Amino acid sequence: MSEPTLPPLAPPTAFGLSVRTALTMLAFTMAFTALMAGTYLATRDTIDASAEQEKLRLINDILPPVSYDNALLRDAVTLDTAPELGLPKGATIWRARKGDAPVALVMEAVAPDGYSGKIRLVLAVMHDGSLGGVRVVEHRETPGLGDYIDPKKDKNKTAPWIGQFAALAGSDWKVRKDGGAIEYRAGATISARAVTNAVARAAAFARADQDRLFRQGVQP
Known part of the structure; x- marks a missing residue:
């Protein structure tokens, strides 16, 4: 006796494609946001210190440090x-x-x-x-x-x-x-x-x- 055959899979609907696309974009956005947040936290102190040094350099142009x-x-x-x-x-x-x-x-x-x-x-x-x-x-x-x-x-x-x-x-x-x-x-x-x-x-x-x-x- 031959094995029963499964019915062919139904093609994805427009709704299903939209859901999958939305989930993919959400995952990408979350990963990118996490990466950017991690980069910011890792460099925040360096950026702040650089901004302070630049501000102090400008002030020292108009007010001698001594x-x-x-x-x-x-x-x-x-x-x-x-x-x-x-x-x-x-x-x-x-x-x-x-x-x-x-x-x-x-x-x-x-x-x-x-x-x-x-x-x-x-x-x-x-x-x-x-x-x-x-x-x-x-x-x-x-x-x-x-x-x-x-x-x-x-x-x-x-x-x-x-x-x-x-x-x-x-x-x-x-x-x-x-x-x-x-x-x-x-x-x-x-x-x-x-x-x-x-x-x-x-x-x-x-x-x-x-x-x-x-x-x-x-x-x-």
Whole structure:
């Protein structure tokens, strides 16, 4: 007697194919997510340390490391809003000290009126009210014209434009065209004025509130 034959398998339905495809994609997504999460956890400390080193390098461009001895990046105060700095959603201000004595406030600021939009800055205001220095960290000013505000783009490497701010007093925080001490390049007054005015506002804010800012919060 011959063996019974099994009926042929029914072809997969569209629903079945969709389910199988969905399960395959889900498994792939879960595996990829787990891989990415594992990579992030494995490299997070290295990434954080690198970001801190870069931030500290930038700060040390405007504030000599020998002028302070505290862990500056951990001695900070956070403000919920700082319109004087062009930061309505809040700001972090780092406090430099030496032997527990106040040395300088380091802060970010934004000039809203650059020729091509916002210009982001970082500056140090010394405890005597003078400027330690200023750096432009982000801008969209015209290449070859207004971008000299950024020392990386300034063709004058021996005396970049931004270096004028170091040690300036309050009465000088204007471009020469407005009666101040800051020189500007022909054809690019708007960029220089935007940076200068933002620096003046931020420095005036720091000078007026420095005692409160140094006391606020807990010193690490």
